[in-house]
Amino acid sequence: MGSFDVIVLGGGSAGEWVSKGLAGAGRSVALVEALRVGGECPYVACMPSKSMLRSARVRHLVSRAAGLGALSTRPDADDADLAFAAAIRRRDILAGHRDDTGAAKGVEQTGVTLLRGQGRLTRPGAMIVTDAQGNETEHTWTDLVISTGSTPVRPGIKGLDTVATWTSDQALSSPHRPASLAVLGGGPVGCELAQAYGRFGARVTLVEAADRLLAREEPSISALLARSLAADGIDLRLGTEVTRATPDGSGARLTLSPSSGSGGAPGNGLAGTSNGGPAKGAERTITVDQVLTAVGRAPATSGIGLEAVGVTPDQTGGLETDQRCRVVGHDHIWAAGDVTGIAPFTHTANYQARVITANLTGTSATADYRAIPRTVYTDPPVASVGLTQDEAQDAGMEVITAGMDLGETARSASEGETAGRLLLVADRRRGTLVGAAAIGAHADEWIGEATIAIRADVALVVLADVVHAFPTFSEVYEPPLRELAALVT
């Protein structure tokens, strides 16, 4: 039994930040977490993923080293299993072997009371925490921060329960490299894991119901990513659904059909190449050692007793928050991270955590979501921020756009990294940038320029006068910005 100024429910990125920040400011804080302090990101998501992608990227670069003038001959391909074992060893070190001892200690050292267990709200101002032994303890709070994160959506495929499936957590903690892998879902996680496993020799089939990868990004960016993944040997089945799964030895046999939701004919998303998917209306089966489901995540709001405090999730299961990150209609209930359904990234969680921390320590702060970057850490990476063309149209803006292929920059030649494109979206009436979408070498780093430009409302005429170092990839901003500036002057 404890009485706290603030109870933080869920110890992922958001919960860790906000509890440490509040404790540091002298508030009495409890952090409730049943699994790991730090959440998924450090142990079974971002960090192991970025580690494997780094290993995969370097492996790919080694295969190109002679062409890049680094070696006289292509090195002998070493054993993919041994190399994968090296990648896994590195991954597991970076993921702290999925042990949160250090993170837990870090939280407690700032004065946070760490309550290990499942939290459930029982009435306004109270929560029961059930520990691993089933012991229940009630604690009280003045303010509540809900940061319970999200859980993977399980696709509704007939027979899927009868075969071995991974979620991304398992794909990022398993020591096993399947010889063949079906990735269900062409979003950020599906694309990243398809490439990571593919570059270590797994035969990867990626199945996506929409007719392109990264369905919420600009189509031109999706098309270039599809081209890159196909060049890695990944078999892309776009506009395609898995309609049935049956066991096949220790693996699975999947029946693929044209997607009912797909606008066009199924294909591999590569303009001008032959259709790699099943013919329209036809079924086809593939057999794989392992199935990975990556069809999205949903806010984790069930089973935490929200009804006891009068909070109702929205249709997606998320908690609607105001600008100050308070749950709408509740002065003392706050929410941060994936559970809000807003831009579900670690950086959004951390941002919201800072906003809440400020608001609970006497500084009024609001969250501005106009410029939250969205990044996919494939090679080349995808990075976007702000609105797409369609979203800007829908918002009633006078939309103007300009773009450029990364291959037109001098740096792309000297690096030997020519694939990529930048597309800029602006509002002609306001004369400012409202969106940017990019794919290409280090786009994850140079998207920051667009982020600042959008967040700070920098005028296009000023942006067009910004000088970029020669030769950098970021020079790709210059011609499109001059083009847009000319349209508003």
Next chain:
Amino acid sequence: MGSFDVIVLGGGSAGEWVSKGLAGAGRSVALVEALRVGGECPYVACMPSKSMLRSARVRHLVSRAAGLGALSTRPDADDADLAFAAAIRRRDILAGHRDDTGAAKGVEQTGVTLLRGQGRLTRPGAMIVTDAQGNETEHTWTDLVISTGSTPVRPGIKGLDTVATWTSDQALSSPHRPASLAVLGGGPVGCELAQAYGRFGARVTLVEAADRLLAREEPSISALLARSLAADGIDLRLGTEVTRATPDGSGARLTLSPSSGSGGAPGNGLAGTSNGGPAKGAERTITVDQVLTAVGRAPATSGIGLEAVGVTPDQTGGLETDQRCRVVGHDHIWAAGDVTGIAPFTHTANYQARVITANLTGTSATADYRAIPRTVYTDPPVASVGLTQDEAQDAGMEVITAGMDLGETARSASEGETAGRLLLVADRRRGTLVGAAAIGAHADEWIGEATIAIRADVALVVLADVVHAFPTFSEVYEPPLRELAALVT
């Protein structure tokens, strides 16, 4: 004999841009160039340099591939000479084999009259061009653009004329890899070439009179670069001068002495390591196969008849220009590029060329030099923009600074690239950023954020609210920006 609206003297980056731009706008334009259209950058400077640095960087990464989880074992080191030959083949392709045929055609296709030869002003409105055969032709101009670039400064070392020396042009066009190389000068060019040759197995000694590398950058950045070059096996002799050169076989013997201009004791710039240079007051000699001079460049203003039009270069030999890029005191004489002595980079030349083109085609334009990035393409790269702490102090600002080690970002761990630092310089009174200095992976790309922030005068409180994608290197901006914002609110 020709009569032109504009004669552009010097066909480097600036001259190429401005002549094409003006011809495209319907002006009659002649471009006068004795050597190569495109100048040095594409053939013997930026492009071959960035190509060699890319090859060297990939070669280094291959040696780290097992540690990065990409291979199971370190690949056998291949023959350095054969690998260097591969790098040179790639370099020469990227440098177009130093053949400007394509660039010349590109210029002429826009309607520019290309005059191959040495240009010399004879009176206001006239220039004589002397071709390779010695034939002289007079041409007249209404406006003159001087874009003659710069030439390497030859260090005044006793006996240097008696030994084999390279300038950077030669180091970047030679097929030869010396077994040992003395690099005289620790500026951007010296550091880049020391690393490029060093990573292909040359034994490199870098001699710099100042007590640190990149003397105009922040000392903390210089120190980290010194650490990286030393880790590559480069023997750094800082605070050291070459006082004499004598032939030694086909190579050279150099006498090194503590630099008279150096503030402190000579050393290798690595705090906490033993002094790698000669003892104070002591002489020491080194013997090398090749000497590379890289002690700087000076504006190329002699021998072009400036006196005939009443233009006098300043003390450094440069042409003083106004905001519109006109030579001060001359309404129809313009200057762009290294010859102006302002931020001598290709991107400055191109920027000034655009300003001149606008001014000569009816749009008044001014150049803003507050945020011209300065980049050194070593591994890790160095990138800075705006003012250093000292420059901001000298400008009378109320200087506040904040910095962070790149190794504190999550991405530095997942990439295995932990060396680096960002230092931000702000003016507390105005509440804006005025300078940024960085070293670290992809700093050349993420410096763009600081560039926009400085150029667009974005308030620190807004910058501190900008969200960066997790995990990127650019997250290194966040804690220092929040620190600075807290000081102005």
